[in-house]
Amino acid sequence: DVVMTQTPPSLSVAIGQSVSISCKSSQSLVYSDGKTYLHWLLQSPGRSPKRLIYQVSNLGSGVPDRFSGTGSQKDFTLKISRVEAEDLGVYYCAQTTHFPPTFGSGTKLEIK
């Protein structure tokens, strides 16, 4: 199975600051169709996960453009600009390029 490694495991940021989360995969996530099926999810406290970004850099429906995703092959980054209080929770990367789909272990974002 593809191993997804996220760093850091946790971080604390002040409102209005920017933050980046790294996700590295054990194999390239480029599929045979040329697309890269790397996604970012946010699990707010007590809630189910919500998809923020799909295929590396595409914003999900209703997701503010403070969120952005970049990367390629095996190295990906989620950036949150101007963090707001509602952004707290655990962020996960997930890949659906290879079978079975796998998830990172999560990055917990706390607000200072």
Place this chain on the structure above:
Amino acid sequence: QVQLKETGPGLVQPTQTLSITCTVSGFSLTSYYMQWVRQTPGKGLEWMGFIRSGGSTEYNSEFKSRLSISRDTSKNQVFLKMNSLKTEDTGVYYCARAAGFAYWGQGTLVTVSS
């Protein structure tokens, strides 16, 4: 709008069988894959398996020998059955619409304990 809701037993005894129903609305099961993902304290988020729009299934080998996914399209329901439960299977079980995890249910907490 798209909605998914899981209903499960809450408490299951070790060695018994878990049955969970996912009821969907706002789309047709014959048009989308449906998948099951669980979240346990020990392993975090784990993809369990899916049922294709045509009705065939694929399972994570981690669960293959004891997991079954089926559906009733007339009732807009997808079913998860997993046997030989262990305490490590305690967690929250989610149904989600594939692909790319765009839509999730609220999850149902399953506790495996005697």
